[in-house]
Amino acid sequence: MAGLLQVEGLRRRFGSVVALDGLTFDVPAGEVVGFLGPNGAGKTTTMRAIFGLTDLDGGTVRWNGASVSQADRRAFGYMPEERGLYPGMLVGEQVEYLGRLHGLSRAESARETAGWLERLDIATRRGDKVETLSHGNQQRVQLAAALVHAPELLVLDEPLSGLDPTGIDAIGRVLVDQARSGCCVLFSSHQLDLVEDLCDRVVIIDHGRLVVAGTVDDLATSGARRLQVRVEGRRDAEWAERLPGVRVSELSGGAVRLLLDDDTDSDEVLRAAMTAGRVTEFSFTRRRLSEVFREALA
Amino acid sequence: MKIVGVVAVVAVVLSLRIALYRARRRRRRDGGGGRPARRSLDLPTLESALGDVGLVAGREIRERVRGRIFRIGTLVILVAVAAVIVIPTLDKTTTLPQQKVGVVGTLSPQVRQVVEVAGRATREKVVLAGESSRQSAAAALRSGKLDVVIVNSTEMLVDHPLGSSKSHADVPFVDTVAEYLGVLQAYERAGLTTAQRAVVSGARPVPVTSLTPGGKSAVQTTSVIGLVLLFIMLTQYCTWTLIGVLQEKSSRVVEVLLSTVRPIQLLGGKVLGIGLVAMGQAALIVGVALAIGAAVGSDLLHGAAPIAVLAELLWLLLGYAFYSWVYAAAGSTAERQDQVQTLALPLSLPVLFGYVYSITVASSGGTPSLFFKVLAYFPPTAPFCMSVLVGLRQATWWEFLASTLLSLAGTVAVAVFAARIYRRAVLRTGGRVRLAELVGRPTAGRRP
Numbered sequence: 001m002a003g004l005l006q007v008e009g010l011r012r013r014f015g016s017v018v019a020l021d022g023l024t025f026d027v028p029a030g031e032v033v034g035f036l037g038p039n040g041a042g043k044t045t046t047m048r049a050i051f052g053l054t055d056l057d058g059g060t061v062r063w064n065g066a067s068v069s070q071a072d073r074r075a076f077g078y079m080p081e082e083r084g085l086y087p088g089m090l091v092g093e094q095v096e097y098l099g100r101l102h103g104l105s106r107a108e109s110a111r112e113t114a115g116w117l118e119r120l121d122i123a124t125r126r127g128d129k130v131e132t133l134s135h136g137n138q139q140r141v142q143l144a145a146a147l148v149h150a151p152e153l154l155v156l157d158e159p160l161s162g163l164d165p166t167g168i169d170a171i172g173r174v175l176v177d178q179a180r181s182g183c184c185v186l187f188s189s190h191q192l193d194l195v196e197d198l199c200d201r202v203v204i205i206d207h208g209r210l211v212v213a214g215t216v217d218d219l220a221t222s223g224a225r226r227l228q229v230r231v232e233g234r235r236d237a238e239w240a241e242r243l244p245g246v247r248v249s250e251l252s253g254g255a256v257r258l259l260l261d262d263d264t265d266s267d268e269v270l271r272a273a274m275t276a277g278r279v280t281e282f283s284f285t286r287r288r289l290s291e292v293f294r295e296a297l298a
Numbered sequence: 299m300k301i302v303g304v305v306a307v308v309a310v311v312l313s314l315r316i317a318l319y320r321a322r323r324r325r326r327r328d329g330g331g332g333r334p335a336r337r338s339l340d341l342p343t344l345e346s347a348l349g350d351v352g353l354v355a356g357r358e359i360r361e362r363v364r365g366r367i368f369r370i371g372t373l374v375i376l377v378a379v380a381a382v383i384v385i386p387t388l389d390k391t392t393t394l395p396q397q398k399v400g401v402v403g404t405l406s407p408q409v410r411q412v413v414e415v416a417g418r419a420t421r422e423k424v425v426l427a428g429e430s431s432r433q434s435a436a437a438a439l440r441s442g443k444l445d446v447v448i449v450n451s452t453e454m455l456v457d458h459p460l461g462s463s464k465s466h467a468d469v470p471f472v473d474t475v476a477e478y479l480g481v482l483q484a485y486e487r488a489g490l491t492t493a494q495r496a497v498v499s500g501a502r503p504v505p506v507t508s509l510t511p512g513g514k515s516a517v518q519t520t521s522v523i524g525l526v527l528l529f530i531m532l533t534q535y536c537t538w539t540l541i542g543v544l545q546e547k548s549s550r551v552v553e554v555l556l557s558t559v560r561p562i563q564l565l566g567g568k569v570l571g572i573g574l575v576a577m578g579q580a581a582l583i584v585g586v587a588l589a590i591g592a593a594v595g596s597d598l599l600h601g602a603a604p605i606a607v608l609a610e611l612l613w614l615l616l617g618y619a620f621y622s623w624v625y626a627a628a629g630s631t632a633e634r635q636d637q638v639q640t641l642a643l644p645l646s647l648p649v650l651f652g653y654v655y656s657i658t659v660a661s662s663g664g665t666p667s668l669f670f671k672v673l674a675y676f677p678p679t680a681p682f683c684m685s686v687l688v689g690l691r692q693a694t695w696w697e698f699l700a701s702t703l704l705s706l707a708g709t710v711a712v713a714v715f716a717a718r719i720y721r722r723a724v725l726r727t728g729g730r731v732r733l734a735e736l737v738g739r740p741t742a743g744r745r746p
Contacts, residue, residue, distance in 0.1 A: 048553075048725075051556070051557040052556075052557075053553060053556055053557065053725055054725070070560065073557060073558055074558050076557065076558075078553075078554060078557040079554075080550060080553045080554060082550040082553075083550060084549060084550035084551035084552065084553050084554040084555075085549065085551055085554075086361075086545075086546075086549065086551055087549055088361070089361065093360075097353070097357055098554065098555075098558075100345075100353055101350060101353055101354075101555065101558050101559055102558055145554065
């Protein structure tokens, strides 16, 4: 299915640094898409390009098949990495003002502002200046500002950074609900476990190029078979390293995660584990997003 | 009485401030965290007429007008302007000597005019009092209730010989009135018609030209005061624009704003909003000045002075329109608040030059040089120089119009250039952007 948002061959160079090098991907409607990549991969530049906030050397951003216009951008919601709010402005007025800039009437904006501040649990701070709020609450105000006009596309740059678990849960629920109501949601994060929990699909980029894209389920089940083995009293993986067709992927908390070649017999692995000690866990597992990420960038 | 009035106004203002302060404290004590949002200043006409530009301008107006600095600053300027207008009149009334003039018989309009003219000429405040007879007038004169008596417009009485230490009568005043009354009698004896008398009575002294400049006239004083206010307000409003742009950039809110409005809309709204606040404040100050001036009969707002004031008001608008774009563009190249001084200093040089030069010319009251007149057509210095030419009545209407049109044309050119710099600079972070990087053609890149 063609996505509503289409990023096609974006190129951007800052002096000698190549920020985007022909980047292409889609964001389908009704899905939460995680936008991943190491620092300097080009995520923020891509997001800014969607809003026309950076000049491009090449490529196009399309919305419903046509180049993005100023009118389209009014229907988008944006939360930049470096939060942008007027520090001395009152919370309620700030969100209302941004709602009006996105085309809402005075009454609509006031109503939606009240609703979002309530939902994000900051209604009691409506009459306070933004600068008096904690980091987490400022983040909620920023999210309310991005959502107040019921955007068709929501682009969030690191929306979960610096939040406590309660804040992450609250914002995560909002993102999923937005997607389920038909909105395209694209957000970047380095918290891969959270991305795995929240996202339907991920796009991984590096050096301004697409590396991997797909649904979380497809990526989790693709690639080599994975075994997680725990041998009592052993915190190393020496017993597995000598096995043919087996690679050690990860060693954590006494459990060894192994990658098996297609023709490798898992019974051979079990026998080797039993030789090393008493086996307390032996199971096939899905590929974690952190593993997908590391393998994609290896 | 005037002092009492001024004290009463100050007392009312202070009471209001204290009441507001106490109410605010009470509200905070009762739980500031959950207090409702303040009632917003509604500007529906502006916002609906101009769309996004109006919305941006409306926010600027609300935030500026609410600011404590703006309110206190306005109050301070109003008090200063009121003081400049009221204090000279207080001084004038307390030091002006008074002549109590008794009148026996009918006081004709001509004689009343004679007495008033003589009072002004000799700087005496004249108080007229009717007396029923020569005897009662003489008694009042002896008791000191009157200083001078005019009897039937044909005779004057004083209590002691003129010039003696016991006399309360002002010698020049009495001499002047006596002389004019004699002239009026001569008109009557000569059998002049009413029209002829009016012509003779309306005679004015020929102008006396001094070869060396004398003291400042009221218009000059008003012009100088206006120039000082023009300089202060122009610098203040343009600095607001610079700081406003810089704050939006440094707080990164500009990125959120530009995701939905165009750079020119954001910049235009900011310039318009601050400009409207500026004009509102300036109009308030001028209005209050004119009202106080009229109430206390100040010389500072007589004759051509109101025209000079209105010209300065117009040039404040034109000057702000020209400079605000320059300051806004400069603000977009900075990153931090501490860079404001570095940016504002070079920008303020033409303003400072125009101001100092104009103050010098306005104070001297002499004929402005050709160079000064040329500067009155140069948009950066026109706000000051043309204001002075108007105050000195050295500019015709078409010269004023030509200067205005040139200033508007300059503003359009500067706005186009500033918008270009703003668009390129405002989203660039990581240090101050050099002008050379902004004025040339972009090496690469286009908006997607």
